[in-house]
Amino acid sequence: MFKRIGILGGGQLGRMLVSSSIPLDMDVWIMENTHDCPSAQVTPNFILGDITNYEDVIRFGENMDIITIEIENVNVEALRQLKEKGKLVYPDPEIIEMIKDKGLQKQYYHKNNLPTSAFTLWNNKADLLTSVENGTLKLPFVQKLRKEGYDGRGVLVVTNREQLKDVFDAPSFTEPLVNIAGEYAVIVARNASKDISVFPVVEQVFHPDANLLDYLISPSALAQHSQEAMQNIAIDIVEKMDFVGIIAIEFFICKNGEILINEAAPRPHNSGHHSIESCNYSQYDMHLRAILDLPLPKIVQHHHAIMKNLVGSQGYTGDVKVEGLTEVLNSESTYLHLYGKKKTKPMRKMGHITFTGKTYEDVLSNYNTFKDTIKIISQ
Ligand code: ADP
Numbered sequence: 001m002f003k004r005i006g007i008l009g010g011g012q013l014g015r016m017l018v019s020s021s022i023p024l025d026m027d028v029w030i031m032e033n034t035h036d037c038p039s040a041q042v043t044p045n046f047i048l049g050d051i052t053n054y055e056d057v058i059r060f061g062e063n064m065d066i067i068t069i070e071i072e073n074v075n076v077e078a079l080r081q082l083k084e085k086g087k088l089v090y091p092d093p094e095i096i097e098m099i100k101d102k103g104l105q106k107q108y109y110h111k112n113n114l115p116t117s118a119f120t121l122w123n124n125k126a127d128l129l130t131s132v133e134n135g136t137l138k139l140p141f142v143q144k145l146r147k148e149g150y151d152g153r154g155v156l157v158v159t160n161r162e163q164l165k166d167v168f169d170a171p172s173f174t175e176p177l178v179n180i181a182g183e184y185a186v187i188v189a190r191n192a193s194k195d196i197s198v199f200p201v202v203e204q205v206f207h208p209d210a211n212l213l214d215y216l217i218s219p220s221a222l223a224q225h226s227q228e229a230m231q232n233i234a235i236d237i238v239e240k241m242d243f244v245g246i247i248a249i250e251f252f253i254c255k256n257g258e259i260l261i262n263e264a265a266p267r268p269h270n271s272g273h274h275s276i277e278s279c280n281y282s283q284y285d286m287h288l289r290a291i292l293d294l295p296l297p298k299i300v301q302h303h304h305a306i307m308k309n310l311v312g313s314q315g316y317t318g319d320v321k322v323e324g325l326t327e328v329l330n331s332e333s334t335y336l337h338l339y340g341k342k343k344t345k346p347m348r349k350m351g352h353i354t355f356t357g358k359t360y361e362d363v364l365s366n367y368n369t370f371k372d373t374i375k376i377i378s379q
Helices: 012-021 054-062 076-084 093-100 102-111 125-133 161-166 224-241 283-291 325-330 360-370
Strands: 004-008 027-032 046-048 066-069 120-122 141-145 155-158 172-176 180-190 196-198 202-206 213-218 245-254 259-265 304-311 318-323 334-338 349-357 375-378
Touching: 004 012, 004 054, 012 027, 012 283, 027 054, 054 076, 066 283, 076 093, 093 102, 102 172, 102 259, 120 125, 155 161, 180 224, 180 283, 196 224, 213 360, 224 245, 224 259, 245 283, 304 360, 325 334, 349 360
Parallel strands: 004 027, 004 066, 027 046
Antiparallel strands: 120 172, 141 155, 141 172, 180 196, 180 202, 180 245, 202 213, 213 304, 245 259, 304 349, 318 375, 334 349
């Protein structure tokens, strides 16, 4: 328990990991390239450094027993080197490298008989367009950048020829446009002793007009057999990867009932924030336990929960001001998290709110009462 843990990345996920490390007195250190980040504010164990830079990651990692991540965009070569020197690196550098590249991820799922849609890799725009012209690639399709896409950036839905001019000119893959009935996520923790603990299935509800995540609800209202099927796929993935740490697997359920893996995030995830208030142990508690090879108790969700991200309001850029605090702080089952970011801009993730309830109906009613109360604007 007293091994020194180094976390690469100082965003809100790092901040919440630090918070979870306190009750068990874990020795957690953070590296990020600015003091002006959510994690630096909550721990003196902060090292300034670039998580994508080989030397910086080596220098940081050399003083740690265990190195982990809160974002995938890290220097994997340095992690390989640290592992070779006998450091414990979780998740394994090869898994981080594979997941960072959505094309390699897709190949992994296919090779390991894990359900995901068919796909084709492309080097550039010209290759893709040639295949459309000669009829080997048919519309509609979805094109995704292999690297560095997030929150929908790097994803293009092409339904008509007019959109072909906008396709990405970079390594990418295409897959069929899925007739999505719903989007779900499952978080699993696994330690080096191979204990596994899985969180309930979360439904990600998207805004009907914008392609924006509106809220997440846990547990989802899906039929039990579908939830178990997704949890079993997530468990299969961590076993096949020999994964240590926490991983979030995102799924589509198609209108025909088929379950497809969309993508994975090998770290704490947006879809697990609610666990802080709604489960016996949070995803942050479980990640730290997993990498320290501590016991992973069964996850019990004691309240229904809805989590809504608080993003910067449109039209406001600058020093943060939070509106609606009093009403929300007066509610007995609404939990506000602000990430300490001093500047807002439209759509920047500034915090989240978890709403809880004894039943599905209770939590929906709580959410509907307060969902628009908090506004992140500028001064
Ligand atoms: P990101 O990593 O940027 O979140 P995703 O692969 O999750 O990218 O895609 C973003 C969103 O685009 C998904 O949540 C889903 O709503 C939609 N989407 C992605 N792939 C498909 C697909 N094959 N068919 C239909 N919609 C898709």
